[in-house]
Amino acid sequence: MSVRASALVFADPESQKLLSLIERIAPSDATAYIKGETGTGKELVARHIHSLSSRRKGPFAAINCGAFSETLVESELFGYERGAFTGAVSAKAGWFESANGGTLFLDEIGDLPVSTQVKLLRVLQEREIVRIGSRKPTPIDVRLIAATNVNLEEAVKTGRFREDLYYRINVVPIQLAPLRERPGDILPLVQHFISIYRNRLHTTEPELHPDTVRLLHEYPWPGNIRELENTIHRALLVCDGNVLRPSSLNLPKIHSAASEHAETASRTFAETCHLEKVFAQLFEEEHDELHDLVLRKLIVQAYEHSRMNQVQAAKLLGISRNVLRTQLKHFGLIE
Numbered sequence: 031m032s033v034r035a036s037a038l039v040f041a042d043p044e045s046q047k048l049l050s051l052i053e054r055i056a057p058s059d060a061t062a063y064i065k066g067e068t069g070t071g072k073e074l075v076a077r078h079i080h081s082l083s084s085r086r087k088g089p090f091a092a093i094n095c096g097a098f099s100e101t102l103v104e105s106e107l108f109g110y111e112r113g114a115f116t117g118a119v120s121a122k123a124g125w126f127e128s129a130n131g132g133t134l135f136l137d138e139i140g141d142l143p144v145s146t147q148v149k150l151l152r153v154l155q156e157r158e159i160v161r162i163g164s165r166k167p168t169p170i171d172v173r174l175i176a177a178t179n180v181n182l183e184e185a186v187k188t189g190r191f192r193e194d195l196y197y198r199i200n201v202v203p204i205q206l207a208p209l210r211e212r213p214g215d216i217l218p219l220v221q222h223f224i225s226i227y228r229n230r231l232h233t234t235e236p237e238l239h240p241d242t243v244r245l246l247h248e249y250p251w252p253g254n255i256r257e258l259e260n261t262i263h264r265a266l267l268v269c270d271g272n273v274l275r276p277s278s279l280n281l282p283k284i285h286s287a288a289s290e291h292a293e294t295a296s297r298t299f300a301e302t303c304h305l306e307k308v309f310a311q312l313f314e315e316e317h318d319e320l321h322d323l324v325l326r327k328l329i330v331q332a333y334e335h336s337r338m339n340q341v342q343a344a345k346l347l348g349i350s351r352n353v354l355r356t357q358l359k360h361f362g363l364i365e
């Protein structure tokens with residue numbers, strides 16, 4: 031096993047829960063189905079399950095179902111005999127045979143053509159494969175781990191993925207959270223990748239500037255752990271001196287989620303202020319309770335759903351933190 035596959039980071043409480051699930055299910059032979067955005071560590075988790083199972087001495091084979099054309103994918107999975115089709119000059123084992131006695135990781139399983147899905151289901155049920163161009167079944171003993179970053183449940187609804195195969199693979203579902211939802215992993219992963227790439231690049235361990243730490247936590251990491259890894263690798267290459275500054279990370283401007291939230295928050299707050307006047311005129315004193323209820327809801331929207339802290343929220347809303355706190359207190363949102 032490579033150093034990277036053995037040194038895993040599971041620091042955030044969310045990741046610790048995941049680790050204990052992995053440890054519980056690894057020894058069984060149950061099919062696992064890993065869901066998660068791109069770069070969240072699906073293959074790494076599959077390798078970890080294999081390394082903790084009784085199959086660890088057997089092979090671990092990983093295949094990306096989306097990497098092959100419709101015509102190629104079956105010969106890749108099930109193998110073929112010599113002369114099975116034009117160009118089949120010699121027989122070749124498929125991935126199921128290569129993984130015999132071990133674990134087969136099928137990444138992007140949702141990309142399999144429906145005709146191949148039928149054959150895959152048969153292989154899983156019968157526990158034998160028939161190479162293309164042959165009639166002889168070969169028994170196989172393989173634990174399957176499937177993964178996808180698309181919504182397979184939706185694909186079942188629209189008929190792009192067979193329901194029977196879905197139930198066959200969905201024995202142990204494992205959901206990997208995006209990196210932005212497990213912030214406790216960010217710094218341990220940064221240290222992990224610094225130590226890997228520092229050794230490779232023969233550089234000294236850089237210090238993280240406090241602004242760098244802040245940016246690492248604010249950035250939404252759409253490419254998840256893979257993006258973080260590439261960012262650290264690049265940062266160590268360009269880092270000038272012994273301090274890793276935000277500019278070395280070269281991250282795209284956080285225009286996406288955070289700034290959209292900020293814009294929405296300012297808008298909502300402006301609307302809130304406007305509505306406050308309208309309600310005051312409409313309902314006057316005797317409708318105080320209703321007035322407060324509506325305002326409370328609007329302020330919850332502007333503040334809580336913007337995922338900002340009070341300092342950021344006050345700055346973006348163009349009011350002082352004290353004014354914001356007074357508003358929040360007034361509506362019972364903080365003590």
Ligand SMILES: Nc1ncnc2c1ncn2[C@@H]1O[C@H](COP(=O)(O)OP(=O)(O)OP(=O)(O)O)[C@@H](O)[C@H]1O
Pocket residue numbers: 034037038039040066067068069070071072073074075137179222255256259
């Ligand atoms: N918990 C972790 N600890 C350390 N490194 C990790 C962890 N999870 C993922 N990585 C690293 O992040 C990178 C991406 O992981 P991986 O290839 O497993 O993601 P993936 O979800 O399978 O991606 P894709 O959806 O694109 O196939 C790899 O280099 C992997 O080593």
